[in-house]
Amino acid sequence: MSKKIVMKTPLVEMDGDEMTRVLWQWIKEDLILPYVDLKTEYYDLGLVERDKTDDQVTVAAAEANKKYGVGVKCATITPNAQRVEEYKLKQMWKSPNGTIRRILDGTVFRAPILAKGITPYIPGWKKPIVLARHAYGDVYSGVEMRTAKGDKAFLVVEDAEGNVKEKLLVQDFKNSDGIVQAVHNLDASIRSFARSCFNYALDVKMPLWFATKDTISKKYDHRFKDIFAEIFETEYKEKFAAAGIEYMYTLIDDAVARVVRSEGGILWACKNYDGDVMSDMVATAYGSLGLMSSVLVSPEGNYEFEAAHGTVTRHYYKHLKGEETSTNSVATIFAWTGALAKRGELDHIPELTAFAKKLESATVRTIEEGEMTGDLIPLFSAEGVTPKKLTSREFLKAVARRLEEEMNA
Numbered sequence: 001m002s003k004k005i006v007m008k009t010p011l012v013e014m015d016g017d018e019m020t021r022v023l024w025q026w027i028k029e030d031l032i033l034p035y036v037d038l039k040t041e042y043y044d045l046g047l048v049e050r051d052k053t054d055d056q057v058t059v060a061a062a063e064a065n066k067k068y069g070v071g072v073k074c075a076t077i078t079p080n081a082q083r084v085e086e087y088k089l090k091q092m093w094k095s096p097n098g099t100i101r102r103i104l105d106g107t108v109f110r111a112p113i114l115a116k117g118i119t120p121y122i123p124g125w126k127k128p129i130v131l132a133r134h135a136y137g138d139v140y141s142g143v144e145m146r147t148a149k150g151d152k153a154f155l156v157v158e159d160a161e162g163n164v165k166e167k168l169l170v171q172d173f174k175n176s177d178g179i180v181q182a183v184h185n186l187d188a189s190i191r192s193f194a195r196s197c198f199n200y201a202l203d204v205k206m207p208l209w210f211a212t213k214d215t216i217s218k219k220y221d222h223r224f225k226d227i228f229a230e231i232f233e234t235e236y237k238e239k240f241a242a243a244g245i246e247y248m249y250t251l252i253d254d255a256v257a258r259v260v261r262s263e264g265g266i267l268w269a270c271k272n273y274d275g276d277v278m279s280d281m282v283a284t285a286y287g288s289l290g291l292m293s294s295v296l297v298s299p300e301g302n303y304e305f306e307a308a309h310g311t312v313t314r315h316y317y318k319h320l321k322g323e324e325t326s327t328n329s330v331a332t333i334f335a336w337t338g339a340l341a342k343r344g345e346l347d348h349i350p351e352l353t354a355f356a357k358k359l360e361s362a363t364v365r366t367i368e369e370g371e372m373t374g375d376l377i378p379l380f381s382a383e384g385v386t387p388k389k390l391t392s393r394e395f396l397k398a399v400a401r402r403l404e405e406e407m408n409a
């Protein structure tokens with residue numbers, strides 16, 4: 001084996017919880033450290049450390065991600081009441097992903113990892129569909145009420161001095177009890193979202209589709225459409241033409257129909273709710289959560305790579321009892337390769353980017369050649385290949401063997 005690949009700028013490494021924390025260590029040991037003189041700035045985002053530091057470690061990690069530009073994050077527990085009890089927490093800390101997203105002001109892009117033999121439920125999908133979800137506002141920060149028969153609901157806006165600027169009747173509930181809701185968004189957030197989507201499309205050279213329901217929502221959704229159009233015209237039109245990709249706006253229902261009929265290879269930008277629902281549909285249709293990668297991209301071009309799944313708690317408790325697990329590490333491996341490749345690109349270290357691509361192909365080839373974790377077995381079918389279920393560690397060793405071949409080729 002020749003010299004290890006040298007890095008220039010550290011990756012911001014954010015460790016996490018439970019089974020994925022176990023995989024994290026093994027991935028580094030088996031797949032990365034043998035080839036890369038790994039330089040990271042390490043932040044322990046495991047729940048114990050978050051509690052100890054009053055969650056300041058999460059803020060520090062996000063700030064470091066902003067400073068260096070590229071981070072890689074392990075799945076982490078978002079505490080609920082049961083976790084507060086289990087870990088004897090000082091308080092129910094917020095979701096680390098939410099905190100990092102707020103600090104980086106980023107958009108999350110989720111992309112499936114494709115392997116021959118794992119056929120999507122929509123067999124026409126030959127290429128990845130990458131889903132970009134706007135992660136601010138709308139119904140996720142809405143206010144709502146139940147109303148009683150006889151109530152009248154209004155939407156009222158005051159100016160900075162408290163004078164009523166506009167008052168609209170929402171509904172006169174004269175014949176029935178009912179419900180009412182108000183939602184908002186911010187031009188600044190929509191602009192960030194638009195720029196993140198245009199930048200990412202250029203990065204991966206995929207056409208960008210954006211869809212809302214502007215025919216019905218003539219002010220609210222229309223604002224999204226207009227902001228995207230304006231930013232595209234003024235900042236991205238020429239870059240898209242040069243890259244040979246297109247930007248298309250359409251109605252959300254038309255987008256759904258087109259996506260299902262497509263062969264993939266699209267970056268699909270969605271408003272918050274559409275993205276929430278459609279990302280689960282797209283992830284399920286491609287097969288397994290273990291094959292879904294995720295990257296947070298800020299409008300300034302900071303990247304944070306992770307797996308889309310959680311900490312796989314049930315497997316962790318088996319692991320703690322000394323039982324073997326068969327947990328899919330593919331999305332976590334791809335979080336590392338995404339981050340290493342990006343670091344290689346930014347720092348002009350082509351060997352690092354090439355290494356990441358080899359690790360990705362070794363990983364996919366392991367599955368295609370029939371060696372995989374349990375979650376993939378029922379999904380796999382390829383002529384002449386009988387799938388074999390490996391333990392979590394055996395799978396990593398199987399990838400490592402192929403990686404060694406590729407590195408020596």
Ligand code: NAP
Binds near residue numbers: 079307309311315327
């Ligand atoms: P999860 O960890 O994604 O696991 C849900 C189930 O999906 C697992 O029990 C397992 O099914 C299957 N699964 C998910 N990933 C898998 C993999 N890599 N390999 C094999 N099977 C996999 O979601 P959860 O149980 O809802 O959440 C667990 C913890 O993760 C929670 O504390 C939550 O807060 C956290 N979480 C973190 C993130 C993040 O950091 N980005 C995201 C989501 C959830 P079987 O048990 O049937 O094998």
Ligand code: MG
Binds near residue numbers: 276277280
């Ligand atoms: Mg969802």
